Amino acid sequence: MNSEEIAVIAGVRTPFAKLGTSLAGLGAADLARVAMLGVLVRTGVDPRRIDEVIFGCVAQPADAPNLARVAALRSGVPNHVPAVTVQRNCASGTEAITQAVLRIRCGQGDLYLVGGVESMSSIPLLFPKSAGAKFASLVGGKGFLQKARAAVRLRPRDLIPTPALKLGLTDPVCELNMGQTAEILAREFGIERSAQDLFALRSHMRASAAAEKLAEEIVPVYDTSRGTAVLHDNGVRPNQTLEALAKLRPVFEPVTGTVTAGNSSQITDGAVALLVGTTSVARELNLEPLGIIRDFAYAGCDPKRMGLGPVYAVDRLLKRLHLGLGDADLIEINEAFAAQVLAVLRELEAIGIGKIADEKLNVNGGAIALGHPVGASGARLVLTALKQLRRTGGEKALVTLCVGGGQGAALWLECP
């Protein structure tokens, strides 16, 4: 048992780039490698010193099982340092961090390379299971006749692939798409389309105003086959207007719905890497930590209302810490959907946990503008929050996310 304070010692991220744009040529392992190397090279930390690599990734690529291990080895982390990939859907990035915290508490180690990555552009197309068996008999069939018979059995629908991305964003228990769960919250909390669009506009405006601050988090990604450097997030729209947002059609409920591509998080590629360790390790490495991880909590809820996850996780965390919402100088709620964030705010108030002041919430914008590379977002929020605390001289930050499947994650960070 180690009761020392646990710090985020350093952290970087890649630019966040919209699906199919500047980072589409790289796989998840490539992106994770860039982030891992970014933090190792910039701090000069000897990778032999690391106890384990823990990385979150929702859709692990088929060609890189245990992606954390693949990326770690490709980053020059020596063979003897183990690596594990963790998956808690949208909270996979925080899961990596909290796993490190638990390991340190248990005395398993004192320095972890953690983070999260998602290459939404690389998520494959899937053929139906029915087609798989038919393909197999086509390839494995003996003689022309068997092969011909197998070929005849193939139906057009066998050849229509489903994007795994679509499956991944659909809850297999309640069979609702994530956007549909946001529509439920919008209906139940009476959140109008205009309120959602206004929140989306706020995200873009804040993110574009904070572009320089956000750039401090970023290490360039090099597309070596094209000879280009990717330096900036590309989802933020500085010229976004309410009128333009109002023109977008609802995606999940075509006629009556309110959730559009404009007021949802963007589908994005990106990676984040952090060094998490005890404060004494930070001193040993001669690095000034970004901040302290005080505590964390996960909580479950109704999968159909997964967007409310933060309410339960925050409630649990605050009770553990005997603190109130008002104690936080800064609050990051992951912007999966504008409707979902607004529902969380209303529910927190309704059940008496408290009201979040606008000037404390997502001050540098959120996933609606920057994008939501699902495995990476949790770690990105921690990095962004700690950098912002240091900038403003604030002391405490609360980071929370909703999680597909009906969960919430919450972390309490401090900058002493």
Added chain:
Amino acid sequence: MNVAEAMTRGEQSVPPEVTPSVLLETDEDGIALVRFDRLGSSVNVFDTATLGHLAAIVNDLGRRSLRGVIFMSSKPAVFIAGADLRELAGTQDRAGLVELGQQIFTRIGALRCVTVAAIHGACAGGGFEMSLACDYRVASDAHVTKIGLPEINLGLIPAWGGSTRLPRLIGLPRALKVILSGDLMPSSKARELGLVDAIGPRERLTFLAKRFVDSGKPRRSFRHLAWIPAWQAVAAVARKSVLKKTRGHYPAALRAIDVVTKAVVRSIPQSLVAEKKAILALADGDVSSNLIRIFFLQDRAKHLPSPKAASIEKTAVIGSGVMGAGIAQWFAARGKGVLLSDVGPEQLAQGLQRAENLFAEARRRRILSRSEARAGMDRIVSAEIAVPMKSIDLVVEAASENMQVKKAIFADLEERVRYDTILATNTSALSVTEISRGLRDPARVVGLHFFNPVHRMKLVEIARGELTSDFAADTAVAFVQRIGKLPVVVKDRPGFLVNRILLPYLLEAVRLFVAGAHVEALDESMLDFGMPMGPLRLLDEVGLDVAADVGETLCRAFPDRMHTPGVFAQLLAANIKGKKTERGFYEYQNGRVAGVNRFATDLREADDKASLTRDQLQERMVFLMINEAARCLEERVVEDPRDVDFAMIMGTGFAPFRGGPLRYADSVGIAKVTEILERLTRTRERQFAPCDLLVEMTRQQKKFYGTESSPVSKG
């Protein structure tokens, strides 16, 4: 032991325990294992003694009733590296040595049991010729396994049956390709070409060989007979292509074509006689002795001592231009971590793309596998901002050729690296001493001059500044050797060694161009001399801006005899920088010459009147190089004429068969060289004035290479 003794010993049965280089054991399956294991050496070679042992063993095998014989090596990285070159070059009885090998291999071929060569490690020349005499060849898939017949690179042909047996095994065109290229190939490629029958892991090689013993004697191959109607045509085509490439300077290729193509219409004994005749004639010639000498010089560079060296694992390269990226790629491909940095992300992106392209090329050429290339690329880590460098053992600066820029970089590096990190500069002409001056520890600075393109050019000049420590210089030597390059240690003089000698030649080419020499005639004249590329083409390749930079340094250092023709400035002003801008002395399309650049020719003082003959052009350019080479020796840029010749051949491709500029001067005659230079000086061109050393050597009737060790007396 001489050849005659070896032959007589071969007639007796020698018990295996007294044969130190070749061991024989017979296992329970009735299979004899012949192991090559030269005492006190990490390699196996065929010298007279080893051949004698082998002869005895083969005789013994012939008398016994065996199921099979497997030939193998006990060395970790060598099967049999070939004939002992020192013996071949030195022996009085070459004919005897050639006959001895032929006879033993013929006896191996005549054994009644199944014979298999189980090849792990380098299997070159005579080693592969022995394998060819076996019924089957199996090879390990290890990296160290390299198979081929490199005799052509030494101006010789395979004459222990290789030229005879290979076309019988794989057909005429492929055999010609293997023998004329002289390439040593990985086992996968050898398998594709049919040089070996199967590949397996090293640990399973004997098992694999036994499978072939079980399969029995192969049917005799008549594959070569198919080529009987066509052999003359094949020979004619090959001869034409060889002549185009070598301009007749390399007689071995032509002899090889003759012997190999006729092998398909001759009996084996007839063809062996032809092999012997050809190799004896070639070995007597200057070309072969010069090429063998270069081989030894390479060996000398590989083993240059470096007693105070530290080992280098992590490196940093500053600057990701053509040179920086090339250096980074080479280090990474050789297993070294590289921190690559540049002034901004755009520059780095291009540098990384260059490295990626080099890895892609290495994959295409099957030097690296897919995963090796990826691992190599992953070893290059980029940094566009100042990052900690405490883990770095060696920094190579490859920024722009500007003293102020370099001094600033080194001052910054000194603050960021470990106390024992070596700081190297890849400058091609600036003073290493000057770069190091002002640092707290200037002794750690050394010149590490790679040539372009880095992945092709094996030479690296290690320039010792006045303040450079033995530790820094030795570490640089050992590192260069470690990454598979060849070091030459030079004094910190302007242009070091190679550029110092090359530049006067290039400047003279440009002067001749300005005076009206035809661009192509000029380049052709030097191709005829044996250079790999004409001087104007070379300038385009190097880049006129880069050449002008180096030129400026040298012209400032030696104003009495070097000056940059004004045409350089005119061309650069029009953004004509050579191949990289698609226009130089030539025009380029998709990287290929598309004709002479009219803009450049219009700048000349006179036009294409071919005032000078080919020989006159050659004379002016070549003798200027000889003069400067002699000066380098005189100034002790290096101490040994061998260093000059070696560096010029490996660094510029100076006609290898001529043995380098100083060896060539010896062959012309020093007195004649001086006389020609004096004659050229009479046209009031001071650059031709023979240097003091040449004049002195003429007076004393000395040569660069002779019975006396060196023309420059020691001490």
